[in-house]
Amino acid sequence: MKTKQYILIWLIVLSGFNLNAQQNVEINKKEFKNQKTDFKEAWNAIKDADGLYERGEGGRRAATDLYLYAYRYNQNNAELNYKIGACYLEGLYKAKAIQYLKDAYKLKPNVANDIHFLLGVAYQLNYQFDTAIYHYNKYIDIKRVNKIDDDNIYKNPVKKINECKWGKQYVNNPQRVFIDNLGPGVNSKFPDYAPVISADESLLIFTSRREETTGGLIDELDLHYFEDLYVSYKTDMGWSAAENLKELNTDDHDASVALSPDGQLLFTYKGVPDGTLFVSHLKGDKWSKPKELNKNINTKFHETATSLSHDGKKLFFVSNREEDGFNNSTIGDRDIFVSELDKKGNWDKAKNIGDVINTKYDERGVFIHPDGRTMYFSSKGHETMGGFDIFYSELDTSGNWSKPVNVGYPINTPDDDVFFTVAGNARYAYYSSAKEDGFGYQDIYRITFLGPEKLMVAGAEDNLLAGSEIAVEQKIETTDTVKIRKVRLTILKGTITDAISEEPIEAEIEIVDNEKDEIINTLNSNSKTGKYLVSLPSGKNYGIAVKAEDYLFYSENINIPFSASYQEVIKDIVLSKVSVGSKIILKNIFFDYDKASIKPESYPELNRLVKLLEAYPNMQIEIGGHTDSHGSLAYNTSLSENRAKSVVDYLIEKGISKTRLEYKGYAFTQPIADNDTDEGRQQNRRVEFKVLSIK
Secondary structure: OHHHHHHHHHHHHHHOOOOOOOOOOOOOHHHHOOOOOOHHHHHHHHHHHHHHHOOOHHHHHHHHHHHHHHHHHOOOOHHHHHHHHHHHHOOOOHHHHHHHHHHHHHHOOOOOOOHHHHHHHHHHHOOOHHHHHHHHHHHHHHHHHHOOOOOOHHHOHHHHHHHHHHHHHHHHOOOOEEEEEOOOOOOOOOOEEEEEEOOOOOEEEEEEOOOOOOOOOEOOOOOOEOOEEEEEEEEOOEEOOOEEOOOOOOOOOEEEEEEOOOOOEEEEEEOOOOOEEEEEEEEOOEEOOOEEOOOOOOOOOOEEEEEEOOOOOEEEEEEOOOEOOOOOEOOOOOEEEEEEEOOOOOEOOOEEOOOOOOOOOOEEEEEEOOOOOEEEEEEOOOOOOOOOEEEEEEEOOOOOEOOOEEOOOOOOOOOOOOOOEEOOOOOEEEEEEOOOOOOOOOEEEEEEEOOEOOOOOOOOOOOOEOOOOOEEEEEEEOOOEOOOOOOOEEEEEEEEEEOOOOOEOOOEEEEEEOOOOEEEEEEEOOOOOOEEEEEEEOOEEEEEEEEOOOEOOEEEEEEEOOOOOOEEEEEEEEEOEOOOOOEEEOOOOOEOOOOOOEOHHHHHHHHHHHHHHHHOOOEEEEEEEEOOOOOOHHHHHHHHHHHHHHHHHHHHHOOOOHHHEEEEEOOOOOOOOOOOOHHHHHHHOEEEEEEEEEO
């Protein structure tokens, strides 16, 4: 019995189960019967259909054909027409509901107290907003005359009228988008939904209810197969054929809810014991066993959607708990909460994110963009055009969320719109929708935002990457399209390999805010492919350190002004084994202009060097200073030597024996780039260390 309850809970999450609360009108046997033959078969169909009708959305979809069988026997029964119309409202072909509900009203105007409400819903779902408003007003009149006290907040005709008014405005001012079905390689004749993607769109994971589901069971509540997780990969030819994630799927429901920007962490939902969130790690090409999130996230209440921030330090999720960890009462039935990672690496008490986002209605499907500033979510509140609409809100410099903005039509519809996830560039988004021209009941679609935008041109000021001796390949990709909003984000990605064997390496990637001397995030490259992806919101001077056991660390500096727009930077990184003659360019050491004094932003890099020397106590190194070709050789030799000496002095101050350290100024005698360009001169101005001996 408990399993059925858990399944029902998940169905409520997916569909907004029976929120319109149609009346269960009874079909009178005597009124239905006429002089035709086949009454017995028709009446048996009604009885079977009535049993399904009681189950809500899934049952009503299944009941439709049975009611239609009875309808062939008697088309003039008001209650039967009412129920067929109500069933169509829960299915794919909602436009068909109108005629049956109209006929029910014509045959018996008082067939049900909510007949005008359902007609309003039917017309609203079919974009006939003025007619819908007429019927909602009629329903208001009936409630007043008959003194109907209906406290279901989702059956509020005044709210529905406002939705229609907003719907008219959105439809008259549509967004310029393409909405494309991902095709039969991804979608099937069964429900496919809840897509989650990596920030660079290389990986897509979604939920499907196919006949080859693990365990082979059919959910008796909605007559669909149980949920399984599937994966597809982006290729030059499009999306690969979807594959069942067998190592993660069980005989119960397994659904996708979130993916970290680098595609290495997958958050899933399971219906046991009471609606619970799990996380899995990608190890090579295999996912680890899902681990249940701690008690600050999972409670005796129902936790569903979740999303991880770009730095891995905040987890946003949806819950129907009564209050948060700080005794703040929940605003609606389901609210969005946030938990932060504590110093021990555990999720701390969850906090309600407040009434700017949360409403007295339901919020669902939260997604925090890798830019760290934008949150997308679905809500039945705010300025919705019906059902759940997708909104976005931006975080200001004071940590406050802005008033949510509806992403508009045709992305949003008068029906439920949830499971919205956005690529790093915000040019593309993915969601699931039930469209009549799809492959199945629900399909996954890709949204492309259109329109001209000036192409971003990189000049000297925006030359973000410092030069590198061991970077093999570098390519910058920009986008020339209008987005929902301007994205201030840099995606740094590539492959980490061994310098000699060229085999991929699982390396630790440490991201530091140089100005604050603060580690922002630590992640790993994939152990099998060596691939990595780092999301870097604009407005910081980042230090990137790539480390692996028995290798010299790799250093990168990316200084991204706040005004910098979206870009993808592809940088393949080669790590060298610790050996005599090995060199590292220290790209995060900074000096005052034309001086040898070290800036504080250099301390994280210098401290990494200290740790390396402590790990190899018998290593002797040389610190070399290098300049560009501006100025005389004598002047640059002196400047480069003094800068190298400043680094050595810092290391000695931190406890490294001076007998292990040498320094030398090379001026511009060992360039690694062309001194005739600003970019080349920038690369030539550097500090590097060389391993002299390892005893």
